[in-house]
Amino acid sequence: MVTTPVDRLRPGDHACLTYTDQDERLDILAAFVSAGRDRGDRVMCFTDAVSADDLRADLVQRGLAAGSDVSVQPSDRLWDDGAVEAPTAAAMVELLARELQRARADGYHGLRITADMCWAARPQANAEQLLVFESEVGKLFADGRLTAICEYDRESFDPVTLGYAARVHRRTVAATVYHEDPVLRICRQHVPPGVRVAGELDYTRAGVLSDALAEAVRLDQDVHVNLNQLRFLDAGAATVILRTAANLPSGRRMVVVCAEPVERTLTVAGAADVPGLRMLVRDRER
Known part of the structure; x- marks a missing residue:
């Protein structure tokens, strides 16, 4: 199985995403949805770990406005249109085959599916149906019109199931990691587009932070720095962020999303003196 950045998935790929970081999962899903829209695909997102309304809101927050080409539904719609019934592999594969035909009839280039597989961890679910589904659904990818990501939360599945999921998918998707x-x-x-930082960041890792930000400056018009999961930031690392923002060419900006303790460190380090910097502090903006 090949590890592939989500923006390099090709039509007809059947990929596996295993995750523990919800931010990373949402970022990969948003990129998958965005690429599908650009290509003229219809997109369906089946969600279990979070509600359909919450996932829609997360996509909108990431700049993906709702539209008829993107459908977000609870995962039980995969097998029985929302009826309270145990999931079966046959019903799920049949539904996806119908949706693929419908996308073609409606003039879409193809169909993109993201499926949250946490339904298989429910008490009423038959775990064997997950194994059958992953095996049988592979037949739908033959003509390259179906592209899918199956999502596995590492905290919900045992190592044996995760290992099976890895074997039956041709590809796995993961974030590009600069440092871990x-x-x-x-x-x-x-x-x-930009950089996401989680954990604790101090001056000893200023070099890897600077390298990651430099690539974002090279690749992106505006640089988004997601520090939502950053627990600690010291003055040395804060200076690297502010220096990068201050050196952006005219007309470009840096957007930093963070919690209040990180905002305070950036403010003390001189954030107010950087005109190209915008800070979003959880539910409020500075």
């Missing part, structure tokens, strides 16, 4: 150690993770954010 026991206390810090820095990776690429796709939507909106």
Whole structure:
């Protein structure tokens, strides 16, 4: 199985996403949805871990306005149009085959599916149906019109099931990671484009932070720095962020999303003196 950045998935790919970080999961899903829209696909997102309304709101927050080409539904719609019934692989594969035909009839280039597989961890679910589904659904990808990501929360599934999921998917999707150690993770954010940082960040890792930000400056018009999951930021690392924002070419800006303690550190380090910097502090803006 090949690990592929989400923006490099090709039509007809059947990919697996295993995750523990909800922000990373949402970012990958948003990038998948955005790419489908750009290509002229119809997109269906089946969600279990969070409600359909919450997932719609998350996509909108990432700049993906609702539209007829994107459908977000609870995962039980996969097998019985929302009726209270145990999931069966046959019903799920049949529904996806119908939706693929409908997308073609409606003039879409193809169909993109994201499926939250947490339904299989429910008490009433038959775990064997998950294994059958992943095996049987592969037949729908033959003509390249169906592209899908099956999502597995590592905290909901045992290692044997996760290992099986890895084997039956041709590809796995994951974020591009710039740095990872026991206390810090820095990776690429796709939507909106930029960098996501989680854990604790101090001056000793200023170099890897600077390298990640430099790539974002090279790739993106505006640089979005997601610090929502950052627990600690020291003055040395804050200076790297502010220096990058201050050196952006005219007309470009940096948008930092963070919690109040991180905002305070950036403010003390001189954020107010950087005209190209905008800070979003959880539910309020500065």
